[in-house]
Amino acid sequence: MREVDLAVLGAGPAGMRAALTAANSGAKVVLLDEQQVAGGQIYREVNRQGVGRGALLGRDYTHGLTWVKEVAASNVEHLAEATGWQIENSGEITFSRGGQAQQIAAKRIVLATGALERAFPFPGWTMPGVISAGAAQILLKGSGIVPQKAVLVGSGPLLYLIAVQLLAAGSPPLAILETQSFESYLRSARLFPAALKGWRYFVKGTQMLLNLKRAGVTRYTGVSEIAAVGEKYVEGIRFQFRGQKKQLACGLILGHQGVVPNVQFSRALGLEHGWNDLQRSFTPRTDHWGRSSEERVFIAGDGAGIVGARASALQGEICALQVLHDLSFINTAQRDNTAESRRKELAVELAPRALLDALYRPPDWAVVPVCDDTIICRCERVKTGDLRNLAAGACVGPNQAKALSRAGMGSCQGRYCGLSVSELFSKTNGRSLAEVGYYRLRSPVKGITLGELASLAVGEALE
Amino acid sequence: MKNALHFKRLSSDDPCLQITWNGKPLDAVAGETVAACLLANSVLAFQGEDLSDPPRGPFCMMGACYTCRVLVNGVEQQACMVEVKQDMHVSCVDPEKEILHAGS
Numbered sequence: 001m002r003e004v005d006l007a008v009l010g011a012g013p014a015g016m017r018a019a020l021t022a023a024n025s026g027a028k029v030v031l032l033d034e035q036q037v038a039g040g041q042i043y044r045e046v047n048r049q050g051v052g053r054g055a056l057l058g059r060d061y062t063h064g065l066t067w068v069k070e071v072a073a074s075n076v077e078h079l080a081e082a083t084g085w086q087i088e089n090s091g092e093i094t095f096s097r098g099g100q101a102q103q104i105a106a107k108r109i110v111l112a113t114g115a116l117e118r119a120f121p122f123p124g125w126t127m128p129g130v131i132s133a134g135a136a137q138i139l140l141k142g143s144g145i146v147p148q149k150a151v152l153v154g155s156g157p158l159l160y161l162i163a164v165q166l167l168a169a170g171s172p173p174l175a176i177l178e179t180q181s182f183e184s185y186l187r188s189a190r191l192f193p194a195a196l197k198g199w200r201y202f203v204k205g206t207q208m209l210l211n212l213k214r215a216g217v218t219r220y221t222g223v224s225e226i227a228a229v230g231e232k233y234v235e236g237i238r239f240q241f242r243g244q245k246k247q248l249a250c251g252l253i254l255g256h257q258g259v260v261p262n263v264q265f266s267r268a269l270g271l272e273h274g275w276n277d278l279q280r281s282f283t284p285r286t287d288h289w290g291r292s293s294e295e296r297v298f299i300a301g302d303g304a305g306i307v308g309a310r311a312s313a314l315q316g317e318i319c320a321l322q323v324l325h326d327l328s329f330i331n332t333a334q335r336d337n338t339a340e341s342r343r344k345e346l347a348v349e350l351a352p353r354a355l356l357d358a359l360y361r362p363p364d365w366a367v368v369p370v371c372d373d374t375i376i377c378r379c380e381r382v383k384t385g386d387l388r389n390l391a392a393g394a395c396v397g398p399n400q401a402k403a404l405s406r407a408g409m410g411s412c413q414g415r416y417c418g419l420s421v422s423e424l425f426s427k428t429n430g431r432s433l434a435e436v437g438y439y440r441l442r443s444p445v446k447g448i449t450l451g452e453l454a455s456l457a458v459g460e461a462l463e
Numbered sequence: 464m465k466n467a468l469h470f471k472r473l474s475s476d477d478p479c480l481q482i483t484w485n486g487k488p489l490d491a492v493a494g495e496t497v498a499a500c501l502l503a504n505s506v507l508a509f510q511g512e513d514l515s516d517p518p519r520g521p522f523c524m525m526g527a528c529y530t531c532r533v534l535v536n537g538v539e540q541q542a543c544m545v546e547v548k549q550d551m552h553v554s555c556v557d558p559e560k561e562i563l564h565a566g567s
Contacts, residue, residue, distance in 0.1 A: 034526055034544065036546070041525055048494065053473065083526075116523070116525075116527055117523065126517070126519065127517070127518075127520075128507035128508040128509075128518050128519065128520030129469070129507055129520065130522075131520070131521065131522050131523075131524070132522060132523055132524075134523070134524075134525070135521070135522060135523050135524035135525070136524075138524040138525055138543075139470070139498075139499050139502070139524055140473070142495075142496060142499070142524075143492075143494070143495035143496050143499030143500075143503075144472060144473040144474050144492070144494075144495065144499075145470045145471065145472050145473065145495065145499050145502060145503045146470065146471050146472075146473055147469065147470055148468050148469055148470060148471055169473060171471065232508075232517060232518050233507060233508070233518070251469050252469050262527075378522070378528065378530065379529065379530075410529070411529035411532070412527060412528050412529045412530075415527050415528065416522075416523075416527075416528055446526075447529065
């Protein structure tokens with residue numbers, strides 16, 4: 001089996017910076033990523049945009065181009081269109097590329113698999129025409145197609161960014177329905193002074209809201225009781241606003257309740273996780289170098305707790321410094337010198353985070369639906385009521401619910417129901433999220449074919 | 464809202480490729496994913512259409528939700544993870560649908 005010093009999974013900001021930092025100090029680095037080009041979802045296909053599309057997506061997006069070019073010019077071996085599906089604590093990584101499975105052994109691993117959008121289940125959310133807001137942005141970045149007359153619903157900075165990008169693309173959203181309420185603003189106000197160090201983000205936020213106002217995009221703040229209306233396809237959206245029921249006709253609903261760490265690999269590796277109540281998600285435990293509970297495995301970026309693109313990049317560098325130190329490429333003084341300046345930058349980037357987390361915390365009903373008929377597990381069409389009945393009965397937790405209801409057994413492997421199911425159990429039977437825990441995830445963490453598995457055996461026989 | 468335009472291509476360049484969806488020709492643009500191409504052609508449901516099963520469309524566009532699975536030249540793939548190529552044949556993967564066809 002081929003051996004490398006460092007294998008990085010995910011070529012977003014954290015992964016690119018981790019790989020570059022390690023390779024620039026002489027380590028042999030492989031960077032695995034599912035997409036055709038580096039950049040991750042945040043800088044997706046940033047090197048393929050014409051000038052016009054880059055401009056409408058904004059400067060924070062085109063910023064990623066520098067790093068993508070750096071990766072291409074470096075000694076980092078970037079394996080594009082490589083889907084990792086098994087990692088072992090020994091450092092063995094199995095991935096598929098072009099229908100063939102391959103393995104490499106790495107002395108150290110950096111998981112930089114980023115975030116997923118938090119599932120936002122509401123009545124009708126499985127109909128064609130309801131997509132995640134991030135998905136709409138990916139369509140714009142990756143394929144240059146723009147949703148028409150969409151209603152954006154949910155909360156979080158990304159909701160406004162996408163609204164502004166749609167506006168710049170000449171297809172403003174029909175309306176923005178915001179689920180944060182007056183109480184959300186009150187709750188987060190005390191966190192404002194500490195967040196001021198990250199003033200750059202507030203300038204950007206204010207500009208975005210001004211742009212939307214000037215363009216006449218209607219915003220409804222403090223909405224609840226969201227439901228997609230339609231028989232088979234979306235025909236509108238119903239909601240409660242200031243004590244009144246409202247309905248808008250639309251064919252597209254873009255939902256968003258922030259992003260949460262993608263824990264598929266960290267869970268399948270059996271790493272220690274804890275409940276992060278501020279971010280309302282489970283996060284793998286890491287030390288201040290990003291090292292997980294497993295010595296060989298580091299986690300950088302949103303996968304270890306949501307921090308944003310710039311902070312992810314800095315965390316990637318900090319992880320790589322410790323990897324280089326572990327493998328004796330640099331000494332302690334070299335590691336600490338660089339780390340100190342990165343940590344200072346990181347503190348600035350992280351300053352507004354607590355405020356953002358508090359302000360855009362999803363409301364309870366956006367995580368666990370009120371209505372028993374609302375589907376929680378998209379793949380297996382398992383309804384909230386069925387899970388509530390299980391939780392109120394003898395079922396001990398998400399893993400037993402999996403066997404009894406099939407929730408989390410489908411092809412997304414719990415990615416879009418896991419947090420809702422854990423929270424449902426916690427709410428129904430009064431146990432803490434730490435106690436309730438999460439689905440036990442196992443390899444392969446991505447769907448693979450028997451042919452891919454068989455190709456592995458053939459490869460071994462040839463060796 | 465089934466027939467309204469839901470997605471528009473940003474580029475004014477004419478579509479220069481052709482693929483088929485369940486045997487029907489569709490215009491495609493180089494560089495876009497199969498999922499994007501179907502959406503731009505007003506195909507919102509990739510699974511379950513015309514069945515008692517409710518139709519399903521793509522959701523995450525980043526290879527995580529698996530609701531956009533289709534057959535690409537006979538091989539099941541995530542439509543959001545594959546780029547269009549000239550003469551690609553794309554179709555529904557519904558097993559029920561195939562059984563229905565086989566029996567009819």
